[in-house]
Amino acid sequence: MTQKDQIDSQGFAIINNVYNENEINTLISLIDDTTQNNPENRTFRKSQDLFAIRQFHNEIPETLPFIFNQKLLDIIKTNFGENYFITKSIYFDKPEKSNWFVAYHQDLTISVNKKIEVENFENWTVKQNQFAVQPPAAILENNFTIRIHIDKTTKDNGALKVINNSHSKGILRIEKLDFGKEKETICEVQKGGIMIMKPLLFHASNKTTNNERRRVIHIEFSKQELPEGLEWSEKMVLQN
Template identity: 45%
Template sequence: MNDHAKAELAQKGFTIVPNVFSTSQLNELAKTIDALSMHSPNIRQSMDVFAIRNLLQEVPSLPQLLWQGSFNILLDKLIGYYYHAVKGIYFNKPAGSNWIVPWHQDLQISVDRQENVYGWTNWTNRHGQWSVQPSAYYLNQIYTVRIHLDDCDETNGALKVLVGSHKQGILADPDIQALDKTKAVICNVPKGGLLVMRPLLVHASAKSTSSANRRVIHLELTQSHLPKGLQWREFSHRWTKMDATNNHLS
């Protein structure tokens, strides 16, 4: 299964892996996130969406709950052992949400400061937090992992993707809109499963037409480090049993 997922990820730009997290693990993840104070500026709440940005910083105990068992084994196979998490977002598309995400690529990364780096554009600073569009080289080193806490299909806003579009590099918006959307694939992911994808894969999601929530933990993982001493704004090493042992001893 892992070999198939790795090949599919390289060729299609995404792969779906079911049954990675058990119901008890998902309940513990949801309980930990729900315990977070709602007063953080990183939390956005409306009729259509509930989102927590900088999730790895807002919930520092999360890596300990995530990086274990089947999740570790799968990611070691897909990415390689020496990876780290550089972004975490939690979001829920509530029942009946009319929130629509248009066709796009994920082009922004979060860093600690601004630097003059060749090929890096669209620097933005919101609430003192820097984001930038790096060159395609760095985007191609990132893996997006979406952990589904609920069953997800086209009725509650499953992602739609254009297979293989990650191979075309960074696309201007008119080029994205010109792509043939009739060949889009809907990523139905069962509860406890993963959608692993490349950021340059063109994707979108429709509004929810069901009464079901769509809770997702969105992680971005990479083995790469940034140029000119830049640091990822969020950073978490792969959690291991050795980490747990060291923390206990300290």
């Protein structure tokens, strides 16, 4: 089964050895420099269980040449084709003693530039002056997410759990899933590896139990234009 076949049929794929040690160390250095020099930045979220940077590609654009190395560009082109752009990015740092966990859910919202009434765009929210909305399922079905693992991620430090093929069921309430009949996979990823997933794939994350840090760069992609004056608020076109 090819990576593309696995993404289409299961909703996710794990690919290790996308980044070498030097590339990972460079990313860590660039992130650390920014966070230490701008501790009060409004896009930073900090607690004892989680540190996060929203709009990561805008906040630390210096990382982009290292994130989009030739290996990643080839993976995107082989599995999805061309003309994709970034629509959202978040950096997650789950500390060694984190009790942070996330229950099973689908990623149902996108970030847009303003709130306007558009058919089938619903459940509007606003956070830190950024609008989010749930678009029609067709938009979500054609998008994808890449999670870049800066640390080794295992079941003991919060690796994602997914319900295989759940992305094929459309937008669904979790109660509608019969867990007795579904296959669950724990997505362990090596340092320097990536996980690709579809937004409608049900996924969750457990608490950390092994005192090992987990840092991930989460990037969402689309190639679809939005209707009636809506724009992706974090859109960035990839430079090949």
